[in-house]
Amino acid sequence: MGAFRPTGAGTKMAISKTQVGALAYGAAHMLGKKKAGGLPGQFMLAVTPQRLHAFKYKAGRNGITVKEESASWDRAGIKATTGDRQTTTRLTLDFPDGEKIVCDQEGLGDNPWADDVVAELQS
16 A cells, blocks of 8 residues: 555645645646546555555554545556656556546655555556
């Protein structure tokens, strides 16, 4: 199980730092959420032999609390590709029905749990 987020975190940070406005921030957020198939702002991906599951989660003082399942897909036919970004790895999931989800590994730099999810999806 590894932590991911919709794309656009860097864009949203730049918008907030330059104080362009809530409308621009909201537009960047909606675009990232659309690319991530409507998944929440932070989600865990868990891989089983038959399925890929997405769960909401919350990070707190006492660690991570996994919440309700947001989505689940049959693993058959999912194609997972990655691309390096300046501070993270971008994951693209292409589904047999034509659906596509694009998300980034959560955090800056190394994320070994998310790397394990990606490796499992690509095997």
